[in-house]
Amino acid sequence: MRTLGHITAMPELPEPLQGLRELAYNLWWSWNKEAAELFQEVDPALWKRFRGNPVKLLLEVDPARLEGLLGTGYPARVQGVLQALRAYLEERKQKKGPLTAYFSAEYGFHSSLPIYAGGLGVLAGDHVKAASDLGLNLVGVGIFYHEGYFHQRLSKEGAQVEVYEPLHPEELPLLPVQDREGKPLRVGVEFPGRTVWLGAYRVQVGAVPVYLLTADLPENAPEDRAITARLYAPGLEMRLKQEMILGIGGMRLLRALGLAPEVFHMNEGHSAFLGLERLRELVAEGHPFPLALELVRAGALFTTHTPVPAGHDAFPLELLDQYLGHFWEKLGTDREGVLALGLEEKPWGRVFSMSNLALKTSAQANGVSCLHGEVSRRMFHHLWPDLLPEEVPIGHVTNGVHTWTFLHPRLRRHYAEVFGPEWQKRPEDPATWKVEGLGEEFWRIHKELRAELIREVRQRVYEERRRNGESPGRLREAERLLDPEALTIGFARRFATYKRAVLLFKDPERLAKILRGPYPVQFVFAGKAHPKDEPGKAYLQELIGRIRELGLEDRMVVVEDYDMYLARLLVQGSDVWLNTPRRPMEASGTSGMKAALNGALNLSVLDGWWAEAFNGKNGFAIGDDRVYESDEAQDMADAQALYDVLESQVLPLFYAKGPEGYSASWLAMIHESLRTVGPYFSAARMVGEYLALYQRGAEMARRALGAAETLEALHQALPAFFALGLRVEAPGHLTLNGEPLRVRAWVEGEVPEALRPFLEVQLVVKRSTGELEVVPLAPSHGGYEGSFRPPRPGSYTYGMRLALKHPVTGRVTWVRWA
CATH class of the missing domain: 2.60.40 (Immunoglobulin-like)
Incomplete structure (x- = not known):
């Protein structure tokens, strides 16, 4: 059939279940177990199939099933949860702090809205959720990628295959943004020879609205509609277009909505063009360029997330001239005056760095861990060559994770029983973590979560092998993979070479000896490589190849399609969380924080957050803080340290089990980990620190104007x-x-x-x-x-x-x- 269009017939819910629609369109349900359970109960199979998307669930569920729920206690539960949401929102009507616009190229709110690639996006999602919990006066700006980020498939040979699926906004918890007359809101961004028109969708995250821009509109040419199709689409020109839409288009969207934020927070440099748009506005109001720049800087905050140079976008100057040449005359200065804001000298010539632009247009800047702050000050010292490196104006706010998103609901309930009611109100307060009461019941829950992880791993590997046409024998092997009673070590992150997923294989004989030794131990790996990161993809395939060569597939499993759903299973079901970056290349890392929340112990290089979290009693360190003369020497030293820690500390401690069925020494280390990691490395603590920066930014903006x-x-x-x-x-x-x-x-x-x-x-x-x-x-x-x-x-x-x-x-x- 020749398709003429797409229609969506919205469900007509029975009157007692009308509240499900209100719940579905607020992502509060994603960190409220009672709300999520309501949707799961409607149809568990559809709920899993649609990756926990309540809007799609209500579109597809059999109406007879909804009618069948009316004669039970289900409608009363719907009303109870709906009242809880409304009470949550009512408590947060009085906002804290200045109105702050938070810009991010990706947001990881939930696996059903795949507009995130990894840690940066999930961190942005956690930031918004914690801001909602704390009642901050925040508004988010991002992009709705209508093909999202790719789903990962592994071929029979272990190669990564990227699969993109179209996302239909009407099937997601998104609402079209309208103007005051009820028409679809439109803003334009000038591109060479044309204007690209943008619409937006609003996703409500608790008490915080997040606006997602889209160019997929009939007003635009097909090639322009594709600009917002894929997150991190390849090619410098496409990346530049996306970042113009995010920064310039995002600012114009806020103005069209009648919003006038006092503070602008750039989560990484992708949105730094917002500084140029703010300059244009101020120059148009009559301010000379130097003063306009001061006013822009005063209310801006920039968070940098990577010490890896390739992670900082930079564009050829001719590309800037092509797309932004019309901007120069509107900024009250000449071309060189604008380019100087982002200029970077490279061995091959001059480029325009988005991180430099962000730093030059922000009065406040920070890295995402104490060590990363130090690395960033050295990395960007060239922008302030007359200052000492220690004086470079880049501080740090160590990342944290949203407790209620990543803590398993069963553990949440158990912690609430043991810790008392104040813990749920103030999880960032160390005094509320009364961990000494955790014992046999905690361990029973932990073992069940490990078993759930292994069931999921077996099912996923079975489906992968079946899809790849593997033999019946290989399918039967998948059903028996891993041991639910064995020490389980998780490793899941983006597959980049500096994260060293294959460090374990530096000495294959010693690794095999450990895996075949007296203490049962097994590893679960997961992670995606960027579609254009050929070394990262090769690294992933090398990992799979090494496992097969050594005959370790029963003890080491690589699971495909890492996303937030799989991430939660891994951090909730692992006993140990392994992290092996090449120091100091890890800016922060947050997966280990999530694992610690659920009772796993960290086994990590002293990099990123672990460099400040490790105290000798709350987990395990791989090596020390030395940096060796070569990567090869560093890798060999760290690999030997990893084997030593596994053999002499991790395995003997875990298996020193008493009559209660677990190791008292291991549990004591879990207590220390929960006590030290749980409160401090929470998004509530992190966003509380950002609130102080927002307040300072608003004060500086007012001071600059005066x-x-x-x-x-x-x-x-x-x-x-x-x-x-x-x-x-x-x-x-x-x-x-x-x-x-x-x-x-x-x-x-x-x-x-x-x-x-x-x-x-x-x-x-x-x-x-x-x-x-x-x-x-x-x-x-x-x-x-x-x-x-x-x-x-x-x-x-x-x-x-x-x-x-x-x-x-x-x-x-x-x-x-x-």
């Missing part, structure tokens, strides 16, 4: 600052025996009046171990003088500089070293 004349005068006088000199009087090399270091300095040149309130002469002292201290010198007899007494013995270096502090941020922004 200091417009001061900022303009400062920028006009700035060239004079770099003409100033600093003459110093210092003792040079000196050994101190209890006496302070004394220094004097004189500014040479005329200091403009506009600079005087923000000028300091500073003594900068750095200890050999890295601690930094800045001592402002006091005016004295036409110059400046000061002293420094070392707080402890050691080796120090020191220097002196003329520093100009920013009127709004208060940070040292411009310096002249003596």
